[in-house]
Amino acid sequence: MTRKVEASNISVSYNEFEALQDINFTLENGKIYGVIGRNGAGKTSLLSVIAAYRKATSGEMKIDGENIFENENAMSQVMFVHQTDYKDHHDTISKYFDLAERYRPAFDRKYAEQLVQLFQLPINKPLRKLSAGMQSAFNVTMGLASKTPITIFDEAYQGMDAPTREIFYSEVLEEQARNPRIFILSTHLISEMEYLFDEVLMIHQGTLILQEEVDTLLERGYSVTGPTSDVVEVVAGLHVLNEEQLGGTKSMMLYGELTKEKEDEIIRKELEIGNISLHELFIHLTKEGM
The missing domain is CATH 3.40.50.300 (P-loop containing nucleotide triphosphate hydrolases)
Structure with a gap:
C-alpha cells in the first residue's frame, strides 16, 4: 500500500x-x-x-x-x-x-x-x-x-x-x-x-519555511566572487544571503534562480560562480530578520 x-x-x-x-x-x-x-x-x-x-x-x-x-x-x-x-x-x-x-x-x-x-x-x-x-x-x-x-x-x-x-x-x-x-x-x-x-x-x-528536493534547493544557492564594484553591480536586485570582503575582492552568497541572462553577465565580467552547501544555506536562511 x-x-x-x-x-x-x-x-x-x-x-x-x-x-x-x-x-x-x-x-x-x-x-x-x-x-x-x-x-x-x-x-x-x-x-x-x-x-x-x-x-x-x-x-x-x-x-x-x-x-x-x-x-x-x-x-x-x-x-x-x-x-x-x-x-x-x-x-x-x-x-x-x-x-x-x-x-x-x-x-x-x-x-x-x-x-x-x-x-x-x-x-x-x-x-x-x-x-x-x-x-x-x-x-x-x-x-x-x-x-x-x-x-x-x-x-x-x-x-x-x-x-x-x-x-x-x-x-x-x-x-x-x-x-x-x-x-x-x-x-x-x-x-x-x-x-x-x-x-x-x-x-x-515554529514555521515551515521550505520543503524542497535537495538538488533543487542547492541549485538556488550560489556565490559570486570578484572585484567589489563588478560583484555589487551584477547582484543588484538579487536575494543576498551573506557577503564577505577581503581587500578589493568581494564574495556574495545568493539565493534564487540563476537565469541564463544573469549567468552570461557574470561570465562576461569574468566573475567566479561557486556552489553553496546545504549547511551554509540553512545557516543564512534561518538568520534573524531573514
Whole structure:
C-alpha cells in the first residue's frame, strides 16, 4: 500500500507559547526526508505529532487519509526513535527483541541481530549498563528493524562516534533500497548527513519555511566572487544571503534562480560562480530578520 503523510494547518501550543504555526506538507513513500532547524525551532514537536505522541492544538495529521491521533491502525505504521533514558531499564537487548516481535508484527529479528553485530552491541547485557553511544546504536537498530512504513529518527545519532554514525547512514540507504519507506531524520549534523536526504523540510521559529528536493534547493544557492564594484553591480536586485570582503575582492552568497541572462553577465565580467552547501544555506536562511 502506498503510504502518504499529510499535515494540514498543524499548530501546537504550550500554554502561551506557540511551538508550531500553520504547518502544511506531504511526505511520500520511498523518500528520505531531512528535518532541519535551529534549537527550539519546533522539530521535535512536529515529529511528536507525526508519531501521534502529541495531539496538535489545531489542524490534522493524516496517514493515507486517516487521522493518526488515537488511531491504533495508523499509529502502528510509525516508529519514533528518540533519545531515551535507560538508567532504570534492566532488560537486555535480546529481551527487547522478544517484545518487539510480540508487538510489532513487521519487526525483522534476523536483520536486528545483523545490526547488533555491525554495531558490536552486547546482546545479553542490560541496556542501563551500555554506553550512551551503544544505547543510541540500539535505538537505531530498533528503528531500522521495525520495518514500519514511517520511521522517524530524532537526533538518533547522539553519543555515537563517527564510524558508528557512518554504519547507521549506510544502513538507512541500504534498507531504503531493499524496503522503501518514509524515513524522517532530524539532525544538526547537516553537512555530514545531507547526502542522505531526498527532500529537506526547514523549520524556523515554529514555521515551515521550505520543503524542497535537495538538488533543487542547492541549485538556488550560489556565490559570486570578484572585484567589489563588478560583484555589487551584477547582484543588484538579487536575494543576498551573506557577503564577505577581503581587500578589493568581494564574495556574495545568493539565493534564487540563476537565469541564463544573469549567468552570461557574470561570465562576461569574468566573475567566479561557486556552489553553496546545504549547511551554509540553512545557516543564512534561518538568520534573524531573514
